[in-house]
Amino acid sequence: MLSLLGRYHHALAFTACLLAGLALLSATRHDPDRFAWIEEVSMALVSPVEGALTTTGHAVRDRWQRYIHLGHLAEEDVALRQRVAALEAQLHREEEIAQENERLARLLHLAPARTDLPMVVARVIGRDASRWYGAIDLDRGVSDGVHAGLAVITHKGIVGVVHRASAHACRVRLITDSASALPVLLDKQRAKCILVGDGRQCRLKYLETGVAVGEGGEVITSGYANIFPKGLRVGRVIAVGNGANHLFQEVTVAPAVDLARLEEVFVFLDTPTPEEPPGG
Numbered sequence: 001m002l003s004l005l006g007r008y009h010h011a012l013a014f015t016a017c018l019l020a021g022l023a024l025l026s027a028t029r030h031d032p033d034r035f036a037w038i039e040e041v042s043m044a045l046v047s048p049v050e051g052a053l054t055t056t057g058h059a060v061r062d063r064w065q066r067y068i069h070l071g072h073l074a075e076e077d078v079a080l081r082q083r084v085a086a087l088e089a090q091l092h093r094e095e096e097i098a099q100e101n102e103r104l105a106r107l108l109h110l111a112p113a114r115t116d117l118p119m120v121v122a123r124v125i126g127r128d129a130s131r132w133y134g135a136i137d138l139d140r141g142v143s144d145g146v147h148a149g150l151a152v153i154t155h156k157g158i159v160g161v162v163h164r165a166s167a168h169a170c171r172v173r174l175i176t177d178s179a180s181a182l183p184v185l186l187d188k189q190r191a192k193c194i195l196v197g198d199g200r201q202c203r204l205k206y207l208e209t210g211v212a213v214g215e216g217g218e219v220i221t222s223g224y225a226n227i228f229p230k231g232l233r234v235g236r237v238i239a240v241g242n243g244a245n246h247l248f249q250e251v252t253v254a255p256a257v258d259l260a261r262l263e264e265v266f267v268f269l270d271t272p273t274p275e276e277p278p279g280g
Contacts, residue, residue, distance in 0.1 A: 117229065118269040120144055122152075124262045125169065134174035134197065136160075136262060141168040145269045149227070153266050157233035157256030158182075158221060162267065170267075174259050175202055175234070183225050184234050186211065187218040195219065195234060195253065202235060204251035211249070213240055219253050229272045 122144075126137035140146045142165050152159040152172045160174040161182075173180055176197040184195045184204070193207040207213070217237040223230025239252040 119266045120269055122265055122267050134177040136172050138170050140267055141165045141170050143167050146170050146267050151228045151268045154257050158228055159257055159265055161227060175255060176200060176259060183222045184219050185222045186213060187220050202253040207249045207251055209249055213237060226271050
């Protein structure tokens with residue numbers, strides 16, 4: 001019997017409490033005033049718990065609402081940051097387009113002022129910036145009328161000569177390349193000489209010691225060799241010295257064009273009529 005009571009003591013206790021509650025409820029209904037003290041005690045015991053539960057519920061609700069509000073604010077912040085990034089990217093693209101249009105406008109102003117030869121605008125798509133070989137790759141090729149031997153310029157001066165071309169691209173040998181050699185003139189002295197590259201700058205070869213030349217002197221294309229039209233800017237003299245054999249001067253020339261920052265260039269689609277036959 002004891003073992004049976006021990007096994008079911010939880011169920012028996014619950015049943016007893018339930019019966020007591022029902023009996024108390026029944027008695028309260030028949031004689032409310034007699035058992036009013038029970039209601040008062042119950043209220044005294046339950047009221048603090050209810051108050052605490054109500055306060056806790058309000059706090060939980062307020063924190064949840066704040067959490068939801070902060071979540072919305074975080075989403076709005078992410079959206080605003082994305083919008084700002086998109087606007088900054090758009091502004092950057094518009095600035096790039098404006099700068100490109102300005103560069104192209106300067107290039108276009110060169111054509112009627114300097115030559116009647118047909119030209120095509122090309123963009124630089126690659127470069128070889130090694131010390132002993134200077135070259136750039138352009139996005140124009142044989143399909144655009146570009147082939148080896150054509151001159152490449154900007155609005156500031158000459159760049160180089162097309163070395164080879166494929167269907168849609170070409171490689172340009174810069175005037176600073178060690179294999180480059182172009183006939184030029186000293187603008188004021190009208191002295192003929194050859195411009196060669198040394199990897200970073202250029203030098204004048206075969207300029208006789210009797211020619212008075214100083215720093216800042218302008219060097220221009222001579223129009224010989226059927227490559228560049230006559231009178232285009234090549235560069236300016238930055239150093240003058242005597243050669244080893246004392247027959248010719250050692251003259252260093254800085255290119256007129258910043259070859260390290262090229263973005264767009266002009267490629268002549270034809271060669272000019274030589275000012276003078278080769279060797280003349």
